[in-house]
Amino acid sequence: MAQEIFDKVNNLLGEIQAATPDTPExxxxxxxxxxxxxxxxxxxxxEFRNIPNERKKEFGTAMNNLKEAAEKKYEALxxxxxxxxxxxxxANLDLSAPGEPIALGGRHPVSxxxxxxVEIFSRIGFNVAQDREIEDDWHNFTALNTPEDHxxxxxxxxYYLRDDVERLLRTHTSSVQVxxxxxxxxxxxxxxxxxxxxxxxxxxxxxxxxxxxxGLYIDENVSFADLKxxxxxxxKEMFGAQTKIRLRPSFFPFTEPSAEVDVSxxxxxxxxxxxxxxxxxxxxxxxxxxDPNVLENCGIDPDKYTGFAFGMGVERIAMxxxxxxxxxxxxxxxxxxxxQFDSAF
Ligand code: PHE
Numbered sequence: 263m264a265q266e267i268f269d270k271v272n273n274l275l276g277e278i279q280a281a282t283p284d285t286p287e288x289x290x291x292x293x294x295x296x297x298x299x300x301x302x303x304x305x306x307x308x309e310f311r312n313i314p315n316e317r318k319k320e321f322g323t324a325m326n327n328l329k330e331a332a333e334k335k336y337e338a339l340x341x342x343x344x345x346x347x348x349x350x351x352x353a354n355l356d357l358s359a360p361g362e363p364i365a366l367g368g369r370h371p372v373s374x375x376x377x378x379x380v381e382i383f384s385r386i387g388f389n390v391a392q393d394r395e396i397e398d399d400w401h402n403f404t405a406l407n408t409p410e411d412h413x414x415x416x417x418x419x420x421y422y423l424r425d426d427v428e429r430l431l432r433t434h435t436s437s438v439q440v441x442x443x444x445x446x447x448x449x450x451x452x453x454x455x456x457x458x459x460x461x462x463x464x465x466x467x468x469x470x471x472x473x474x475x476x477g478l479y480i481d482e483n484v485s486f487a488d489l490k491x492x493x494x495x496x497x498k499e500m501f502g503a504q505t506k507i508r509l510r511p512s513f514f515p516f517t518e519p520s521a522e523v524d525v526s527x528x529x530x531x532x533x534x535x536x537x538x539x540x541x542x543x544x545x546x547x548x549x550x551x552x553d554p555n556v557l558e559n560c561g562i563d564p565d566k567y568t569g570f571a572f573g574m575g576v577e578r579i580a581m582x583x584x585x586x587x588x589x590x591x592x593x594x595x596x597x598x599x600x601x602q603f604d605s606a607f
Pocket of ligand 1 (some may be wrong): 433434435436476514515548549551571572573574
């Protein structure tokens, strides 16, 4: 009687060792038969009481071995099945399938507009010059014919470095015009993109930092007509072929005569809208003929050379172009805002 039970145990052990299930279904059947809730080992454990005392220990060991063998076999089968699935997947790989597209980032609207301005002027022979943002008083003001008592020097507008009245954060990139003129002999034909700072209260319309692109052309016989022609070309390239420009007399300490330039409204085409405030024109830049005093300050002979200069605010143009109504959006780096711009130009 006891021997019969021992034989059953041995048979099951043989069965476990010999099992070669190869489909996932067969592996599952193996699990149910030997490890499931109604597995074949359970009734054998119940036979314990029919085993004579002197063989109980031997029976316990045999049953434990049986259970362990089932568990080990099942673990091995599972690992084997996983490997087989991976191998099958690898074999099915379609190496000719198109790759996952890489999501392209967009450019910041200020960079888009700045790059576009630089690109237009470089086509007509302007090169790019950049220089420091921490400037001295001479390059930012004095050389530019800005008298000591000019309101632009007021502490209200300019960030000075701590108690140092000599060093300041440049208020315009005209300082780079000065650096170029003092280092280079005419002809000079350059544009100056960069970040500038003014001590303004931050609001929807104004910020204490923004970007400018200024331009300078100095040679013999440069005239106001050259300035107008250059700006007309720029406006048509930037805002569309039908764009017109209009110059209004203005004042800057470093240019004489000076003008402010409007372009015909590129949103409504002159019909009147809230971007041009129903005037059909939008102001985009300041310009003028370089004041002879400035040329002289920078070591250029004003009797031999003349030149024009202009300057525009990049944020202002970006806001007009993309109908952005709050300049602060351009400095917050909110991804939901930035995602709306592509890098088309
Ligand atoms: N520097 C002037 C500004 O910051 C712009 C300007 C540049 C005007 C050159 C005339 C000529 O507002």
